Amino acid sequence: MHSTQEKAPVALITGASSGIGLAAAQAFIRHGMHVAALARNWRSRDDPAIFQLTGDVRDADAMRAAVSETIQRFGRLDYVIANAGIGQRGSIADSPWEEIEAVMRTNIDGVLHTVRAGIPALRASGGGHIVIVSSIVYNLTAPYTATYSASKAFVSSLAQSLRLELEQDKITVTDLRIGRVATEFNKKRLGAAGYAAKAPRLPVMTPEFVAEAIVRACLKRQNRAVALRWLDRAVMLGNALMPRIIGRRALKQYKVD
Template sequence: MKPKVNTVLVTGGSSGIGAATALLLAEKGMKVYAASRSGRAPEKEGIIPIVMDVNDPDSVRKALDGILSREASLDALVSCAGNGVGGDIETSSDEEVKYQFETNFFGLDKVVRACLPHFRGQGRGRIVTISSVAGFFPIPYQAYYSASKAAVLLYTKALRLEVRPFGLQCSCILPGDVKTGFTSARKMTAASDDPSSPYHDQVAKSIAKMAKDEQNGMPPKVIARAVLRQLRRRRMRTVCVPRFGYKALYVLGNILPESIIQRILSILYQ
């Protein structure tokens, strides 16, 4: 029997993967609360835009209370809100490092923890987190982005074990390059952006390559379809890597010696 998923909260619903997910789920007849700081969302019947800053506990609480006061139940959370910081490790400031983890990891965790009592209380609930292939392969000059996404991956795996006894399920999706507003929203660390930095040229070259790959990447609806598949599966997959090429890389990454992986990454990004 297919799981019943009628009402879904999608964070990061104003743009890119979150917006595409909101659209697709609404197309399939689900009621979607699309949350973001701007409160923008694709205009479509079934999509309700809401304001939520995942880094502000009051904002998360208020948004969730608003949903639960209107709905008999919330069936799923799709956590897409995120951003990227480019720069080398040595010259990054504490603030820049914290900024990267704030939304991608601590923000995601805040929303998950806010939803769990409701999901546990109703004995069902589905959580999809968006990590990245960069959470599996370490990307130089985006080390904090990679680390924040690796944290999301392991967190989701551990969460899955913790909540299974209560009838809840989780899945972590690892997208490769996706053409979204993520590229233009990426912030560079101040020091690495300074031409006198010893890392300046490497960082600039590496981030330019990444930006180009992203803008030539797959459309966000590919990831939206992967989210939909997980929400509909009787048993959600622990990890899901959309598109054959990225899936193959993920499988190889689990088999190849680290020395070869490091060699390939240095050719690609240094």
């Protein structure tokens, strides 16, 4: 908890109208920080503590505007949480291009626009922290869910390079590789209904649990890849050591006969 409003750090969170982003916004507030939160569609303005911004991460100008509005409101920026993301299932060959493009533009361009807009403001604050919300499927051999997995591979790779590029600016970067979380993500996932077969029966985390991990990553300046459960670490290790076996399993799981 921070003693004065003036000294409280300021976080900008994308994808904060639901799920992990909303829980993260509430967690930062609970920890006494200021929050600017961005999404395309807000359902309510019930929480006056959260400074709600309407915008689309796919739009670089909108992200620069979001950072400007945050600075106007709070005077500084300390933490950038690149969280907005969407899922998609379907074959690489036959999925509608619009779906594949939506995933790439949201999960890849959106993260790039978010961090590129945020970095000048973090530099102006004398440093700061970035959390990139990736997934344990970043290294999955992923038939019929390849676009999503590849988008997370992109951002996890980006995080490693970004960390070194930003060292001189005292900006640190967490690559948060999370497993299943109970949010609206699956319900909203794009893709032909036929391909959205049985979901993996792995235990789910609550968005609040992940939100606390995001706050912790910022406060402790965790400058590395972070996983939250042993189960998630085991899945990523399996993906890395047995890509063919895991890939065959995924093929059965996601393909409709």
